[in-house]
Amino acid sequence: xxxxxxxxxxxxxxxxxxxxxxxxxxxxxxxxxxxxxxxxxxxxxxxxxxxxxxxxxxxxxxxxxxxxxxxxxxxxxxxxxxxxxxxxxxxxxxxxxxxxxxxxxxxxxxxxxxxxxxxxxxxxxxxxxxxxxxxxxxxxxxxxxxxxxxxxxxxxxxxxxxxxxxxxxxxxxxxxxxxxxxxxxxxxxxxxxxxxxxxxxxxxxxxxxxxxxxxxxxxxxxxxxxxxxxxxxxxxxxxxxxxxxxxx
Amino acid sequence: xxxxxxxxxxxxxxxxxxxxxxxxxxxxxxxxxxxxxxxxxxxxxxxxxxxxxxxxxxxxxxxxxxxxxxxxxxxxxxxxxxxxxxxxxxxxxxxxxxxxxxxxxxxxxxxxxxxxxxxxxxxxxxxxxxxxxxxxxxxxxxxxxxxxxxxxxxxxxxxxxxxxxxxxxxxxxxxxxxxxxxxxxxxxxxxxxxxxxxxxxxxxxxxxxxxxxxxxxxxxxxxxxxxxxxxxxxxxxxxxxxxxxxxx
Numbered sequence: 001x002x003x004x005x006x007x008x009x010x011x012x013x014x015x016x017x018x019x020x021x022x023x024x025x026x027x028x029x030x031x032x033x034x035x036x037x038x039x040x041x042x043x044x045x046x047x048x049x050x051x052x053x054x055x056x057x058x059x060x061x062x063x064x065x066x067x068x069x070x071x072x073x074x075x076x077x078x079x080x081x082x083x084x085x086x087x088x089x090x091x092x093x094x095x096x097x098x099x100x101x102x103x104x105x106x107x108x109x110x111x112x113x114x115x116x117x118x119x120x121x122x123x124x125x126x127x128x129x130x131x132x133x134x135x136x137x138x139x140x141x142x143x144x145x146x147x148x149x150x151x152x153x154x155x156x157x158x159x160x161x162x163x164x165x166x167x168x169x170x171x172x173x174x175x176x177x178x179x180x181x182x183x184x185x186x187x188x189x190x191x192x193x194x195x196x197x198x199x200x201x202x203x204x205x206x207x208x209x210x211x212x213x214x215x216x217x218x219x220x221x222x223x224x225x226x227x228x229x230x231x232x233x234x235x236x237x238x239x240x241x242x243x244x245x246x247x248x
Numbered sequence: 249x250x251x252x253x254x255x256x257x258x259x260x261x262x263x264x265x266x267x268x269x270x271x272x273x274x275x276x277x278x279x280x281x282x283x284x285x286x287x288x289x290x291x292x293x294x295x296x297x298x299x300x301x302x303x304x305x306x307x308x309x310x311x312x313x314x315x316x317x318x319x320x321x322x323x324x325x326x327x328x329x330x331x332x333x334x335x336x337x338x339x340x341x342x343x344x345x346x347x348x349x350x351x352x353x354x355x356x357x358x359x360x361x362x363x364x365x366x367x368x369x370x371x372x373x374x375x376x377x378x379x380x381x382x383x384x385x386x387x388x389x390x391x392x393x394x395x396x397x398x399x400x401x402x403x404x405x406x407x408x409x410x411x412x413x414x415x416x417x418x419x420x421x422x423x424x425x426x427x428x429x430x431x432x433x434x435x436x437x438x439x440x441x442x443x444x445x446x447x448x449x450x451x452x453x454x455x456x457x458x459x460x461x462x463x464x465x466x467x468x469x470x471x472x473x474x475x476x477x478x479x480x481x482x483x484x485x486x487x488x489x490x491x492x493x494x495x496x
Contacts, residue, residue, distance in 0.1 A: 019267070026397055032390035057393060093467075096418065140407075140416040142280035145305060149274055155400050156407060160387075168388040170344065219341075 004165050005032040009106035010154060011073045013039040013129065014120040021045055022053025023151030025060040032156035032167055036064040037073045037115075053151075070117065070129050078112025079104050082133035082235045084124055085146055085155055094138035097157045101164035104135065115158055121150050178226040187213055189233040196237040250417040252413050253280040255356035258402060259321045261287040261377065262368040268458030269293055270301025279406035280415055284312040285321045285363075301399075318365065318377050326360025327352050330381035330400055332372055333394055342386035345405045349412035352383065364405055379475050426474040434474045435461055436482040444485040 010028055015021055015038060028034065038045075046061075054061060067073050068082045081104055084094075104114050117133070119125035128134070139148060139156050148156075162168065178186075190212060194205050218227065254270060263269055263286060276282065276410075286293075294309075302309060305426045315321050326407050329352055336373055350360050365381070367373035378384070387404050396404075410416065426434075438460060464477065 023397060023400070026393075027400060028395055029393035030389045030400070032392070049332070055395070055397075093417075139280045140411060140418070143408060144280070145274075145277035147303070148278055149271060149301070149303075152271070152275055152278070152400070152403050155403065159404060162390060163388060167390065170342075170386075170388070194256070224378075 003032065003167060004105055004108045005162065005167065007113050007117045008033055008104075008158075009035045009037055009077070009113055010158065010160055011037045011039060011070070011115050011117040012041070012150075012154075013070055013073075013117060013125055014041065014123045015045060015150070016042045017150075018045050018047045018050035019053050020121060020149065020151045021061065022050040022055075022058075024055040025050075025054040027151060027155035028060050029057040029070045029159055030155070031162035032059055032149075032165070033158055033161070034063070036060050038064055039070055039073050040068055041066060070125075070132060074115040074117065074132065076113055077115040078110065079107040079114045079134045080132055081115065081119060081135040081137050081157075082117040082121065082125065082130055083137040083139060083157055084130055085138065085141075085148070091138075094136045096140055097137055097160035097228075098164075100135050100137050101160045104161065105164055116154075116161070118154055133161075156185070160177060175222045175224045178221045178223045182223065182226050183217065183221060186230040186233070187216070189230055193233040193237045197240045218238045251280065251415060252308070252353055252356045253410065253415065254283070255359075255361050256281055256352075256406075256409055257283040257285055257325070257361055257363045258367040258406065259285045259287060259318070259363050259371055260289070261318055261321075261365060262289065263293060263398070264290045264369045265398075266293050266295045266298035267301050268369060268397065268399045269309065270298040270306075271304075272402045273298075273305040275304040275399060275406055276308050277305040277401035277433075278403070279410035280413070281406055281409070282308055282311070284308050286312055287318055287321050289314060289317055303370045318373075318380060321361075322363040322365065322380065324361055325363040326358070327355040327362045327382045328365060328380055328383050329363065329383040329405075330365040330367075330373065330378055331385040331387060331405055332367065332378055333386065333389075333396070342384045344388055345385055345408035346386050346412075348383050349408045352409065353412055364402075366398060366402055366405075379480045423471040426469045426471045430471065430474050431465065431469060434478040434481070435464070437478055441481040445488045462494075 010024065010033060012021070012024065015024075021041075025036070050061065051058060081100055083097075100188065104116075108114050116137075117125070117129075119129070137157060139153055141148060187209070191205060191209050194200065194208060195202060199205075200208055221229075258272065258281060260269070260272065269289075273284070276284065298308060298309065329348055330349050352364075364385075365377075366371070367377070385405060387401055389396060435457070439453060441459050442448065442456060443450060447453075448456055471478075
């Protein structure tokens with residue numbers, strides 16, 4: 001795989017809880033990341049909680065690297081992005097994950113590993129570690145509740161890297177959009193149908209058609225959509241002319 | 249609070265696990281959302297796991313509404329956005345959270361509640377529920393691992409609503425950016441310092457200054473930044489002239 005995402009490394013500093021670590025593994029796989037480095041992790045990290053939350057992403061944990069210090073974890077990295085909620089330090093230089101992602105990917109593009117570093121659950125990283133950052137990331141949160149769960153923080157940053165990498169292809173419609181011609185043919189069929197089913201006095205039909213046109217062309221219509229609408233109009237006309245009337 | 253976010257409702261259909269529900273409460277508070285509706289939740293939802301993961305966001309759970317069906321949960325809503333990983337249904341109409349957010353907020357702006365609906369952990373929602381959606385949301389994930397944890401899915405959608413609401417104010421720098429004039433004064437001080445400390449032959453100074461200029465003006469410099477750099481230059485000159493020389 002030649003993806004830029006292979007150059008992105010998630011670094012967790014002194015992680016404490018297995019459940020969070022499992023969720024982190026899963027969030028990484030959701031975002032196309034596989035490279036996990038733990039700095040001095042809790043010895044109790046691995047267990048049932050971690051396995052349960054990681055689901056089928058447990059390989060990410062199994063393939064982790066463990067080191068003793070942040071310095072070791074990021075030594076070879078061209079960019080070191082640290083996520084912190086700390087106020088006052090580097091305040092104005094903190095970027096949102098969305099702002100930082102393109103710049104970090106451009107470092108990966110030039111062949112250098114990029115570290116995304118996250119502190120421990122209880123009190124984040126110290127200033128002596130934060131000072132090592134080339135990019136300080138601050139995740140936008142509501143001012144009334146700014147403290148993010150560790151795995152949620154990893155997810156939000158990893159997700160922005162994934163989106164910025166351009167690797168996601170949005171699902172395409174099964175059928176292409178209908179052509180102008182086909183849409184107009186469907187609309188004039190409906191105009192005839194309004195007449196045939198005596199929907200309203202004939203002189204009001206153009207006005208009603210403006211309403212129907214507005215409703216039916218609000219979003220994109222696929223060929224299949226137009227076929228369904230065309231069929232409904234035709235069948236209404238057919239039913240009005242051919243089905244036996246029901247006595248009142 | 250007159251925030252548009254008060255019109256946004258998180259609807260969880262048949263949620264199963266307390267830990268996820270606690271994480272959802274916290275993710276909601278992080279995103280400025282407080283309105284939680286549970287459709288036919290598991291009777292075992294509330295417990296230690298939920299309290300632990302919710303942290304200080306437990307009020308969101310305590311103030312929840314419980315109803316029996318999706319219809320009841322979304323009856324008064326002007327827009328009903330459902331998040332699903334299901335392929336094949338409405339494929340081409342599915343929007344990313346980022347694409348859907350402005351449209352959903354514009355419904356809230358016109359005074360109607362908006363529901364963001366999420367299915368149960370094990371198999372998501374059925375087609376009979378998905379068909380009620382006005383907006384189908386699909387969260388971008390890596391094709392090799394598309395299955396998102398429920399609380400992570402809620403976070404990603406809620407976070408985009410929060411960002412689109414414009415309620416987040418990014419941290420401002422303590423001091424304003426330095427003026428052009430002040431930056432240039434600092435740079436010419438460095439030029440004099442290069443001469444005073446005999447950094448290189450005088451004829452090479454203009455070239456070196458181009459390099460230093462490139463380094464120091466790569467990002468935005470605040471007034472404080474320029475003061476630090478100016479002080480360094482001046483002190484180097486002073487030290488070169490006034491401190492006793494150390495014999496080799």
